[in-house]
Amino acid sequence: MxxxxxxxxxxxxxxxxxxxxxxxxxxxxxxxxxxxxxxxxxxxxxxxxxxxxxxxxxxxxxxxxxxxxxxxxxxxxxxxxxxxxxxxxxxxxxxxxxxxxxxxxxxxxxxxxxxxxxxSRPPYPWWAKLIGIVLFALGFAPLMQPTWYEVASTAVLATIAAALAVAADRRPRLSAVLPLLVSTVISIVTIEVFARTPSHGGPVLLMLPALFFFVPGDYLSAATAELAAGRMTTGAIRLVNAVFLLLQLYLGVLLGVYATGTSTRALFDIAAASDLPRWALFLSWIVFTAGTVLAFAVPYRLFWPLLALVYLTVAVQSLATKLIGETAGTFVAAVALTATATVLARSPHRPPRLVLLLPGFFTLTVGSLGMRGLTTLAGGYVIEGFQDLLKLVTIVTAIAVGMVVGATVVRRE
Known part of the structure; x- marks a missing residue:
């Protein structure tokens, strides 16, 4: 019956x-x-x-x-x-x-x-996404160079990048070339306005926070994780797509160099002396998480749990790096983040695993290393460029394997 x-x-x-x-x-x-x-x-x-x-x-x-x-x-x-x-x-x-x-x-x-x-319409208006992208970049800026100049220049450059991203939402044809367009414009403005003296650091270090929203470091790590989990087709195709996006950004930086008549030797990779206090570095993760919520249309009620996961990831990575080195520290942080997010996502009343993972995952992402490596090579600094690219491959693999291990250890139900 x-x-x-x-x-x-x-x-x-x-x-x-x-x-x-x-x-x-x-x-x-x-x-x-x-x-x-x-x-x-x-x-x-x-x-x-x-x-x-x-x-x-x-x-x-x-x-x-x-x-x-x-x-x-x-x-x-x-x-x-x-x-x-x-x-x-x-x-x-x-x-x-x-x-x-x-x-x-x-x-x-x-x-x-x-x-x-x-x-459904996006939960936030277009101007909130613009603000979100700017906050996203400002939160990331101290990781590149912990200087007030880096933060101030990022505020201007990220506003330009965010305006172009919002414009692409309304003009879908613009989306296909958005990474190339954004990196070209940011490269020109950085070289002409902000990278006037080596005392402020290398031009690429000044550009990267504004480009971080477009850098496919998360795609690279996701592709590697899929390969590590045995999903060869999806992993390989996503990896090719991530590399193509990275090359668009790299080409845009070079076009900016050529448009301003600057020598590629200007693409040096030297950081300025730090002048940011520790409290600013600590608060930057709050700014970063708020930017992630607005830029990626995350419901605002999830801000606090996402912030807790960001600080957990940063704390684990910092402690493990001091004890066992950067690569192993990144691996341990990826395991901790993935395992925690997987356990929390088991309840139907809690956010999906992807949403819980994303902000913490961005703190580990390494697409900026690919940009730095390519632009440093273009500037003629061969050894430094290949060191960045080798570090990229190593850290991407550490994150990907850490994610697979984290998910396996606490197996989703």
């Missing part, structure tokens, strides 16, 4: 395939930090609704096969653009999937909720 009643409520193929296709597309569109979990989520949701599903996945597409309770099947190709800029949608999706998984919601109700999530 029970099974026949369940079969009567089981959705038809059209209903089930339509819902799972839209779900897969939304998951792809928010998978800039990695496609891990998409297949598991879609197949588990299909089973909860009385059907079955299988996926063949690459970073920007999936071949989805849906089987209904009556045995009928359909295969569709789903395409998406992997990004991480609407984490409010990721956050809203988790309780929906939890209700479906618990059997409290059928496909019709789930489809209506999914429509509301898809059609």
């Amino acid at each position: 029970e099974s026949s009643h369940a079969a009567a409520r089981a959705p038809g193929l059209d209903e089930l395939a339509g819902f799972l296709t839209r779900l897969t597309r939304l998951l792809l569109n928010t998978s800039g930090e990695g496609a891990e979990g998409i297949e598991e989520t879609v197949t588990a949701t299909a089973r909860a609704l009385g059907g079955d599903a299988s996926l063949l996945l690459v970073p920007d597409a999936a071949t989805l096969t849906v089987t209904a309770a009556d045995g009928s099947a359909r295969t569709v190709t789903v395409r998406g653009v992997p990004e991480v800029f609407r984490l409010d949608q990721v956050t809203a999706l988790k309780p929906l999937l939890a209700e479906v998984g618990a059997g409290r919601m059928g496909v019709a109700g789930a489809a209506l909720r999914l429509t509301r999530i898809e059609e």
Whole structure:
């Protein structure tokens, strides 16, 4: 009696395939930090609704096969653009999937909720995203050079970069060349206005905080983590994409150098003497987290738990680095962050793992090393450039393996 009643409520193929296709597309569109979990989520949701599903996945597409309770099947190709800029949608999706998984919601109700999530407006206006990108860069600036000059120049340069990013949201065609455009403009302004004397540090060190929002260090680490977890196709494709974005930024810096008539020898990598007090360095992580919330559309109620995870990551990395060195310290911090976020995300009432990971993950990200290495090489400083690139490969691998270990140690339920 029970099974026949369940079969009567089981959705038809059209209903089930339509819902799972839209779900897969939304998951792809928010998978800039990695496609891990998409297949598991879609197949588990299909089973909860009385059907079955299988996926063949690459970073920007999936071949989805849906089987209904009556045995009928359909295969569709789903395409998406992997990004991480609407984490409010990721956050809203988790309780929906939890209700479906618990059997409290059928496909019709789930489809209506999914429509509301898809059609929802960003939680913050455009000017808040602009402010968020600026705060994001200001929080990162002391990591490059702990000087007041670095902070002041970043405030100006990041405002320019943020204005271009917001403009690209309204002009989608601009998005394809946004990294190249931003790095070219920032390079010209930095060289002409801020990098007038070596006492303020190298030009690239002045540029990087403003470009950090566009530097694909997180993509590089996510790609390496996917490779380490055995997801060869998604990892390799994401790695190529991350390298392409990094090369766009590098080319933009060089175009700025050529446009100003400056010698590439000006791309030296020397830091200025520190003059920031310790309290400013400590508070910079608060600014950084606030910027992350606004720039990536994270619900503001999550600010405090995300800030706690940022400070946890920084504290573990700092302590472990002093004890066992930078590479091992980064590995230990990645394990601690991933394990903590995985445990916290188990509850359906808490934020998704991706949202919990992201700010702390940015504190470990190393895309700036790739930029520094490439520009230092372009400036003719071969040994220093290759040292930065070798460090990039080492740290990326440490983060990726640390994430895999952290997730494995506390296995998600």
